[in-house]
Amino acid sequence: MDRRNFLKKSAITATGLSLTPLMGKSYTSLYGQNAPSNKIKVGAIGLRNQGWSNLKAFLKYPEVECVSLCDIDDEWLYQRANELEEMTGKKPPQLVKDWRHVIDNKDVDMVIIGTPDHWHCLQMVAACEAGKDVFVEKPLANTIQECDIMLRAARKYNSIVQVNQWQRSDPHWDEAAAYVQSGKLGKVRTVKVWAYQTSKWTLPVVPDSAPPAGVDYDMWLGPAPERPFNQNRFHYNFRFFWDYAGGLMADWGVHLLDYAMKGMNVGLPSYVYGAGGKFGYPNDAIETPDTLMATYQYDDFNIIWDHACGIGNGLFNLREGVAFYGENGTLILTRRGWEVMPEQAVNSRNF
Numbered sequence: 001m002d003r004r005n006f007l008k009k010s011a012i013t014a015t016g017l018s019l020t021p022l023m024g025k026s027y028t029s030l031y032g033q034n035a036p037s038n039k040i041k042v043g044a045i046g047l048r049n050q051g052w053s054n055l056k057a058f059l060k061y062p063e064v065e066c067v068s069l070c071d072i073d074d075e076w077l078y079q080r081a082n083e084l085e086e087m088t089g090k091k092p093p094q095l096v097k098d099w100r101h102v103i104d105n106k107d108v109d110m111v112i113i114g115t116p117d118h119w120h121c122l123q124m125v126a127a128c129e130a131g132k133d134v135f136v137e138k139p140l141a142n143t144i145q146e147c148d149i150m151l152r153a154a155r156k157y158n159s160i161v162q163v164n165q166w167q168r169s170d171p172h173w174d175e176a177a178a179y180v181q182s183g184k185l186g187k188v189r190t191v192k193v194w195a196y197q198t199s200k201w202t203l204p205v206v207p208d209s210a211p212p213a214g215v216d217y218d219m220w221l222g223p224a225p226e227r228p229f230n231q232n233r234f235h236y237n238f239r240f241f242w243d244y245a246g247g248l249m250a251d252w253g254v255h256l257l258d259y260a261m262k263g264m265n266v267g268l269p270s271y272v273y274g275a276g277g278k279f280g281y282p283n284d285a286i287e288t289p290d291t292l293m294a295t296y297q298y299d300d301f302n303i304i305w306d307h308a309c310g311i312g313n314g315l316f317n318l319r320e321g322v323a324f325y326g327e328n329g330t331l332i333l334t335r336r337g338w339e340v341m342p343e344q345a346v347n348s349r350n351f
Contacts, residue, residue, distance in 0.1 A: 043068030043108040045099045045123060047080040048235055050137045051114015054164060058112070058135070059087065068094040068102045073235075074214030097216050099123055103130045113137060116238040117245040118224045121146040128159040137164045138254045142246060167255055167335065173262075176331060176338040180263040185326025185340070191260045192323045194306040195252035196314035203232050203240065203285040232285045240286040247288025248307045252320060257296075259333060260303045260322050269296040269303070280310045 208228040211217035276292030290309035
């Protein structure tokens with residue numbers, strides 16, 4: 001079966017699912033679920049950046065063994081295999097460029113999905129259908145429809161599925177959320193979330209070219225529209241193009257908005273509205289907005305997202321963060337820690 005027919009068949013199968021979530025289980029809950037050898041045998045798909053980082057994190061546990069590596073790029077596939085041999089003393093028995101071989105491998109108990117965002121849905125659903133547990137890189141998917149399909153798959157096949165949010169492993173984020181929920185800030189009416197990124201989030205226009213040697217570009221495209229190879233759209237830069245991802249909001253926003261919502265202890269908003277565009281770099285190669293503001297409206301407060309590429313300083317001279325504005329003070333939360341700025345009494349005679 002060729003790739004396009006496989007994708008079509010997989011999508012049709014997935015939309016027919018009727019599914020019980022097991023999202024967000026801890027590592028320890030994986031142990032012994034599917035591994036009669038008392039080893040959790042892992043296969044990793046996508047090895048250049050986050051997929052490799054996630055695999056290394058799991059391999060810190062002696063109960064975990066990597067038995068399969070997959071990447072469409074020979075350079076990264078064999079480089080990571082060599083690095084894995086240095087770390088563990090042996091290479092995994094399976095090195096493949098087609099992720100379906102990982103899913104078909106009966107020795108694999110859990111799949112780490114570190115591919116570009118446009119691949120997450122098909123790969124996760126296939127892994128669940130094959131009886132695997134899954135650790136999938138954020139963002140979960142590119143559309144609400146894909147997320148619904150993935151949730152139903154986890155429920156139907158009783159798979160343990162965790163979306164990678166590394167910040168949730170750092171206790172200071174939970175400490176800050178607990179402080180917000182304690183009421184010490186008073187009534188919180190506004191939460192501001194921002195990511196102001198440097199000029200690395202711009203790309204010059206370059207011509208199409210042949211794919212690099214050793215790259216299965218057709219497999220890299222997967223369910224995305226067929227296009228000629230362009231270096232701008234490949235590897236790390238996929239996140240800047242609508243065919244594959246959602247830009248800065250889907251990249252940094254996933255992390256920061258997660259804790260805005262957790263701090264306020266809320267789910268979905270009543271309304272979302274926003275505006276933005278290519279205001280800073282209108283003629284570069286990137287498709288997704290370099291400037292964007294969005295408001296998430298709840299019954300008695302708003303969450304406001306703000307991002308800008310090419311401007312280094314956001315609120316409080318911080319590149320990124322979350323600020324909970326309460327009547328008694330403002331809590332500022334970043335990856336480095338959190339602090340509370342008390343509300344200052346206003347003396348009307350100073351106006």
